[in-house]
Amino acid sequence: MLSRTLRKTLSSPVYRRAITSHLSSRTASLSPRLIAPPLSCAFQHHAFSTAVKADESASSSSPSSAPFVPSASRKYQYFTNVEVTPHGVAIVKFDNPTKKVNTLSFSVMREAQALWNEVAANPAVKSVVFTSAKDSCFIAGADIFDVSSVEDKSALVPVIEEALNFFLKIKEKGVPMVAAIHGPALGGGLEWALWCDYRICTDSSTTKMGLPEVKLGLLPGFGGTQNLPALVGVQKAMDMMLTGKDIRHDKAKKMGLVDLVVAPQCLESVAIQTAEGLANGSIKKSKPKAKSWMDRFIEDTPPGQYMMWNKIKEMVDKNTGGNYPAPYAIIDCVKYGLAHSSGLDKYKHEREEFAKLAATKESEALIGIFDAMTQQKKNPSKVDPIAVKKVAVMGAGLMGAGIAQVTAEKGYEVLLKDRDDTSLGRGINYMTENWEKKHKRKRMTKHQFDINCSRVTPLSDQTESWKRHFASADLVIEAVFENLDLKRKIIQQVEEVTPDHCVFATNTSAIPIASIAAPGPEVKRPQNVVGMHYFSPVPSMPLLEIIPHAGTSEEALATAFAVGTKQGKTCVVVKDVPGFYVNRCLGPILVEVSALVKEGVPLETLDKAMKKFGMPVGPITLIDEVGVDVASKVATFLASADLGKRMGGGDLSLMTNMVEKGWTGRKANQGFFTYSGKKDKKIGPEVKAYLKEFTGGKVSNMSEADIQDRIASRLVNEAAKCLEDEIIENPVAGDIGLVFGIGFAPFKGGPFRYLDAVGVSSYVDRMNGFASSLGEQFEPCQLLKDYAASGKKFHG
Numbered sequence: 001m002l003s004r005t006l007r008k009t010l011s012s013p014v015y016r017r018a019i020t021s022h023l024s025s026r027t028a029s030l031s032p033r034l035i036a037p038p039l040s041c042a043f044q045h046h047a048f049s050t051a052v053k054a055d056e057s058a059s060s061s062s063p064s065s066a067p068f069v070p071s072a073s074r075k076y077q078y079f080t081n082v083e084v085t086p087h088g089v090a091i092v093k094f095d096n097p098t099k100k101v102n103t104l105s106f107s108v109m110r111e112a113q114a115l116w117n118e119v120a121a122n123p124a125v126k127s128v129v130f131t132s133a134k135d136s137c138f139i140a141g142a143d144i145f146d147v148s149s150v151e152d153k154s155a156l157v158p159v160i161e162e163a164l165n166f167f168l169k170i171k172e173k174g175v176p177m178v179a180a181i182h183g184p185a186l187g188g189g190l191e192w193a194l195w196c197d198y199r200i201c202t203d204s205s206t207t208k209m210g211l212p213e214v215k216l217g218l219l220p221g222f223g224g225t226q227n228l229p230a231l232v233g234v235q236k237a238m239d240m241m242l243t244g245k246d247i248r249h250d251k252a253k254k255m256g257l258v259d260l261v262v263a264p265q266c267l268e269s270v271a272i273q274t275a276e277g278l279a280n281g282s283i284k285k286s287k288p289k290a291k292s293w294m295d296r297f298i299e300d301t302p303p304g305q306y307m308m309w310n311k312i313k314e315m316v317d318k319n320t321g322g323n324y325p326a327p328y329a330i331i332d333c334v335k336y337g338l339a340h341s342s343g344l345d346k347y348k349h350e351r352e353e354f355a356k357l358a359a360t361k362e363s364e365a366l367i368g369i370f371d372a373m374t375q376q377k378k379n380p381s382k383v384d385p386i387a388v389k390k391v392a393v394m395g396a397g398l399m400g401a402g403i404a405q406v407t408a409e410k411g412y413e414v415l416l417k418d419r420d421d422t423s424l425g426r427g428i429n430y431m432t433e434n435w436e437k438k439h440k441r442k443r444m445t446k447h448q449f450d451i452n453c454s455r456v457t458p459l460s461d462q463t464e465s466w467k468r469h470f471a472s473a474d475l476v477i478e479a480v481f482e483n484l485d486l487k488r489k490i491i492q493q494v495e496e497v498t499p500d501h502c503v504f505a506t507n508t509s510a511i512p513i514a515s516i517a518a519p520g521p522e523v524k525r526p527q528n529v530v531g532m533h534y535f536s537p538v539p540s541m542p543l544l545e546i547i548p549h550a551g552t553s554e555e556a557l558a559t560a561f562a563v564g565t566k567q568g569k570t571c572v573v574v575k576d577v578p579g580f581y582v583n584r585c586l587g588p589i590l591v592e593v594s595a596l597v598k599e600g601v602p603l604e605t606l607d608k609a610m611k612k613f614g615m616p617v618g619p620i621t622l623i624d625e626v627g628v629d630v631a632s633k634v635a636t637f638l639a640s641a642d643l644g645k646r647m648g649g650g651d652l653s654l655m656t657n658m659v660e661k662g663w664t665g666r667k668a669n670q671g672f673f674t675y676s677g678k679k680d681k682k683i684g685p686e687v688k689a690y691l692k693e694f695t696g697g698k699v700s701n702m703s704e705a706d707i708q709d710r711i712a713s714r715l716v717n718e719a720a721k722c723l724e725d726e727i728i729e730n731p732v733a734g735d736i737g738l739v740f741g742i743g744f745a746p747f748k749g750g751p752f753r754y755l756d757a758v759g760v761s762s763y764v765d766r767m768n769g770f771a772s773s774l775g776e777q778f779e780p781c782q783l784l785k786d787y788a789a790s791g792k793k794f795h796g
Contacts, residue, residue, distance in 0.1 A: 076111055076114075077096075077097075077107070078094065078095065078102075078107070078111050079092060079095060079112075079115055080093040080095050080133050082118060082119060084122060084125060085276075087126070087276045088127065088276075089126065089127050089129055090119050090122070090125045090127070090128045091128075091129050091268075091272070092119070092129065093131055093132060093133040094130070094131070094132045094133065094134070094139060095132065095133035100134075100136070101136065101139075101140040101183075101184070102134060102137055102138070102139045102189070103140055103141060103143045103188075104139060104141070104142045104187075104189065104192070104222075105143035106146050106163075108143075109166065110162075112163075112166050113162070113165070116166055116169060116170065119175075120169070120173060126276075127175060127177070127275035127276065127278055128275065129180055129272060130177065130178070130192065131179075131181075131267070131271060132183070135182075135183075137182075138179075138181045138182060138183050138184060139184075139185060139186070139187075139188060139190075139192060140186055140187075141184075141188055141189055142187050142188035144216060144370065145371075147367075148364070153355045153356070154355050156221075156351070157351050160354065160355075161348070161351060163222065164222070164223060168344075171195075176197045176198070176279055176285065177195065177197050177198075178196055178199075178200065178274050178275045178278065179193035179199045179200070180200050180267050180270075180271035181199065181258070181267075182204060182264055183204070184206070184208055184246070185201070186208070186210050186211070186212060186246060187210075187212060188220075190209050190210065190211055192222070194224060194228060195223060197278060197285040198259050198260075198275075198278060199257065199258040199259055199286065200260040200261075200262060200270060201252065201253075201258045201260075201267075202249065202261070202263065202267050203249050203250075203261050203262070203263060203264075204249070204264050205445070207248070207249045208246040208248060208249075209246060209247055209257060210240060210244065210245060210247060211224050211228070211240055211241050211244065212244035212245075214241060214242060214243070214244045214324075214326045214327060214330065216363060216370060217324065217325070217326050217360060217364075217365070217367070217747070218354060218357050218358060219326055220241060220350075221350060221351050221353075223350070224241070225330060225337060225350050226333070226334075226347060226350060229337065229338075230288065230337075231288050232255050232256050232257055232288070232289070233288070233291060233295060233299055234299045235298065235308070236255050238312060238330075238331075238334065241330050241334075242312075242316065242327050242330060249261050250442070260274070305338075309331070309335065313328075316328065316331070321612060323614050324747055326362070329353045329356070332353065333346075333349060333350045333353055336350075337349075337350075361757055362747040365746070365747055365750075365757075366746060366747065366749070368735070368749045368750070368753050369735065369736070369746060372732045372736045372750075373570055373736065375732055376571060376572060376732070376733065376736055377565060379558055380557070380561065380729075381554045381555070381561065383554045383558055384555075384558060385558035385561070386475075386555060386559045388412065388559060388563055389413060390412065390414075390473050390475075391412045391413070391414055391473065391475045391476075391477065392414075392416075392417065392469075392470055392475070392494075392498075393407070393416050393417065393476075393477050394476060394480060394490055394494070395417075395478065395479040395480040396416050396418035396423055396427025396428070397423075397426075397479065397480075398430065398536060398537065399479040399534060399538060400416065400479035400507075401428070401430040402537055402538025402539050403477055403479055403534060403538050405430075405431045405435075405538070406569075407477075407563075407567060408431070408452050410566050410567055411455075412455065412563075413457070414456045415457050415459055415466070415469050415470065415473060416428070416459065417461075418460055418461075419460065420461065420462055421462060427458075428456070428458055431452075431456065432453065434539060435449050435452055435453070457469060467496075467497040471497055471499070472499070473498050473502055474501070474502060475504075475505065475559060475560075476494050476498060476502060476503070477507060477532060478491075478494075478504070478505065478506045478507060482508060482509065482510065482633075484511055484516065487506055487511070487516050488516060488518075488520075488522040488523060489522060491522055491523050491529065492521070492522040495523070495525055500525070502528065503529075503530065503555075503556045503559045505529075505530050505531065506529065506530075506531055506532070507531075507532055507533060507534055508531060509533055509583060509634070510578060510579055510638075512576055512577070513529065513531040513547050513576045514549040514576055516529065517549050517551065517552075526549075527551055527552065528556050529549065530548050530549075530552045530557060531546065531547030531548070531576065532545075532546060532547075533580055533582075534569075535582075542569060542570050542740045543569065543572065543736070543740035544569035544570070544571045544572070545572055545580050545581060545582065546560050546561055546571050546572065546573045546574070547573075547575070547576050547580055548576065549576045570740055572728070572733045572736055572737045573733070574722075574733075575726060577642070578637065578638060578641035578642060578643075579638050581722055581727055581733075581737050582737050582741035582742060584643070584718060584722060585715055585718045585719050585737075585738060585742070586634065586715075587635055587638035587643060587647055588643070588646055588647060589619060589714055590619075590634070590655075591635060591647055592649065592710055592711050592714045593606065593620070593711065594652055595650040595651065596700075596702070596707065596711075597654055597694070597695065598650070598654070598695060598698075599698060599700050599702070600697075600698030600699045600700040601700045601702050602700075603672055603683060603691075605707070606619055606707060608704070609708050609711075610708065612704060612708070613712060614744075614745025614746075614747055614748055615744070615745060616743040619711065620672045621673070621681075623655070623665065623671065624666050624671035625665065626665070627664055628664045628672070629659045629665070631655060632655035635655065636656070639652065643718075645777055646714075646718060648775060648776065649774065649775050651694075654694060658671070658672075670687075674687070710770060710774075712754075713763070713766065713770065713778065714778070715738070716755060717778075717781055717784065719734050719738060719751040719752070720752075720783050720784050721783070722734065723783060724781055732795075734750065734751060735749060735750020735751065735753055736750065738750055752795060753794070753795055755784075755787075756794055756795055760784060760788045760792070760793075760794075761788040761789075761791070763780075763784070763788075764784050764785060764788040767779070
């Protein structure tokens with residue numbers, strides 16, 4: 001899709017005259033589109049977390065250890081036996097019995113070659129239907145671990161070439177191919193369908209198509225960069241490939257990605273009839289949809305292409321900071337294909353670029369995150385969770401309403417309770433407005449909207465009826481103010497009316513769970529109390545910290561983890577310490593930022609340096625977004641906790657003074673920056689005067705590299721200290737926590753993969769240099785010293 005700015009330019013009278021000189025008089029209706037930001041670097045990282053869910057599912061089922069043995073009933077491991085109809089339609093069904101979903105692997109493609117030899121040798125075969133024997137999935141993508149297991153990535157080139165030969169042989173023979181799609185067709189699955197002559201999909205809500213390879217630092221290497229633009233046009237294809245987002249059946253039909261949409265029960269019969277028609281000539285092969293006159297100018301003329309590619313690159317630069325090579329490789333492959341439209345050289349170029357990307361440290365890091373997400377899906381508890389049907393949420397503020405929203409969306413009955421109807425109404429409005437936005441954007445049907453609303457029961461303290469409803473609650477999640485006495489009082493109220501098995505989860509961001517759950521008059525069932533620390537905004541943020549205290553039962557832990565996972569969160573179990581894991585790592589950053597400001601480093605310079613490092617937003621903007629008051633409270637709390645010298649070296653009065661002035665961040669339209677609109681922000685005269693007083697008029701010309709090293713080293717050292725103190729279980733959890741919790745640069749893979757990449761020894765030397773010149777707050781923890789001395793790596 002092109003940006004609105006470019007559309008406006010192209011619609012001007014001058015360009016209209018230029019357009020008409022390049023195009024015929026026949027025009028089609030306009031369908032304006034915008035190229036969406038590639039590899040979204042928004043703070044929430046929700047785009048990344050959702051784009052690979054189908055692939056995660058594919059990897060979550062471990063392959064059977066028993067080798068496949070052909071039998072009389074089944075010849076192939078990854079396909080059912082080929083059926084041939086009386087009219088010559090060969091029905092080929094994907095079916096990997098060792099996984100919940102079908103994925104493409106080297107083994108699958110080798111077996112496909114053997115299958116084609118069987119089909120080609122049968123003179124009765126006139127056409128082929130590719131479909132799935134699974135009810136839930138077409139093909140969820142390629143087996144990414146096949147790619148990562150190849151040490152010499154250049155060896156991928158002939159492997160992919162061999163796979164493509166499967167389709168080229170069918171094309172050479174002239175046998176029409178139909179793809180019958182139900183469920184996800186992602187990555188290599190969609191690329192398989194693109195090789196076919198006709199695509200039919202179901203109208204199921206589970207049917208979606210996409211090319212999410214960019215999220216793993218790769219490109220579609222199975223012909224996708226060539227076949228998709230040829231079918232749907234360059235703009236729509238670039239939108240899909242650069243964002244990695246998937247699309248629903250209705251949009252796929254509208255853009256020409258599929259030719260027909262049918263009910264699931266009709267899919268196979270319609271596909272067979274279509275294949276018969278293609279073979280006898282009564283149905284024509286699929287052709288690209290006619291372009292509008294504007295799209296013809298943009299995609300098919302030199303001036304239009306020049307502006308299009310410049311705008312696409314400009315937006316990629318803006319949204320990736322140049323840190324992700326995959327979007328640029330996708331652009332290169334598409335441009336190469338347009339310049340070499342005939343012949344097979346364009347596919348050779350694509351697979352060579354794929355192999356180059358597979359060898360990059362960025363792809364290794366992103367695949368590492370993907371692998372970590374898969375590992376984190378395993379429930380750590382030794383017992384089964386409670387069968388949760390009804391979840392009560394105490395507090396209808398932004399956090400509580402957000403928790404209620406994601407809970408209702410996953411099928412739970414939800415009780416949302418607050419002290420009065422006014423507060424409750426704000427929470428209900430928050431949820432319904434979010435669902436209305438989803439419905440408007442066609443991400444939710446009206447039926448789903450109505451069902452979600454019906455699952456939520458609003459309750460307030462103004463009536464006693466809430467007690468009756470809570471009597472059947474299986475889990476209560478508290479999301480009220482950060483006040484220990486209040487939280488314990490709520491436990492007392494809940495325990496009086498809920499069944500004995502009911503788990504109580506507190507959403508505290510810093511208060512020790514042991515303090516909240518301490519046995520006493522207010523808490524009679526401490527074994528049922530556990531921490532579930534959500535991040536704001538809850539519907540978007542993918543991380544959930546699960547915090548058991550010493551007395552939390554295995555059943556309560558298992559239940560919290562199971563519910564969090566079903567809510568769509570990536571759960572990390574952490575030890576019950578001040579700040580837990582993510583906020584504990586955030587504390588030293590806040591202190592170091594205050595130190596850098598005190599030294600006279602301009603605010604914009606701080607933000608710019610850390611965005612170049614790969615953070616989604618700079619630290620100053622981050623503080624404004626979460627709230628100066630919240631950041632100040634967290635930093636002050638951690639400074640008085642057990643972090644000791646690691647919280648030294650700064651001046652937290654920077655933020656406490658701002659809070660006293662009412663400068664609490666974006667929510668108040670005044671923090672470090674003054675906000676006058678969604679994107680407008682500047683440093684106002686009052687803040688400039690305050691900073692001049694705070695710094696004593698100092699102005700620093702510190703290099704970006706030093707700024708990055710000082711902030712990142714404080715963060716990385718605290719993460720390593722958390723591993724040393726067993727606050728997190730392993731480096732995998734540590735990487736996931738900071739990538740999804742505060743937006744640590746995904747292309748670096750998290751703090752521990754980052755340390756492996758730069759070398760622990762060199763990083764320790766760097767920190768020791770800072771410690772000698774700036775103070776003991778930079779002294780590396782013992783674990784880092786040990787790894788530096790031994791040369792060990794955190795990941796293999």
